[in-house]
Amino acid sequence: MPAKSTASSNSRSEEDNDSDVNEPLVEPREVLLPTEDFILVELKPPFADGEEGGTDLGTFFQECQSAPMLSSFSCQPTLEQQVSEISAHLAALESSLPDLDQFVESVCQSDSLK
Structure with missing residues (x-):
């Protein structure tokens, strides 16, 4: 008889474990x-x-x-600052346009030689 109580207690603990799962x-x-x-x-x-x-x-x-927000996301530039940065970047690209054209021509020439 004691074996049955042990078996039933084992089945209860297995049921408890199953409920946790x-x-x-x-x-x-x-x-x-x-x-x-x-x-x-x-x-x-x-x-x-x-x-x-x-x-x-x-x-x-x-x-x-619960990690804090990164400090890089706390300083967002304003729309005006973003537009001025884009304008400055475009001006720099326009000023280097002859160099870029020369680079493209050299790449095209090297491709045609192959």
């Missing part, structure tokens, strides 16, 4: 803000312990998810 890793929750709508997705990483995920790997994972 069937749990979704991602739980979508909809959060609405006054200025914009978005969906917050919470991820349950498979290596996290319990609710907190206090392991070193879990902490690293959380820090990577």
Whole structure:
């Protein structure tokens, strides 16, 4: 008889493990803000312990998810600055147009010699 209770407890633990496997890793929750709508997705990483995920790997994972914005994206040039940069770049290309034409001619000549 004790063997049956052990077998039934093993089957219960297997059922508990199966229920953990069937749990979704991602739980979508909809959060609405006054200025914009978005969906917050919470991820349950498979290596996290319990609710907190206090392991070193879990902490690293959380820090990577909440990384700050890169400083290169904080200084966007204005439209006026972009237009002036494009104008300056076009002026530089126009001033070097004879050199570019000479290069194209030399490439065409070397292709015709082959």
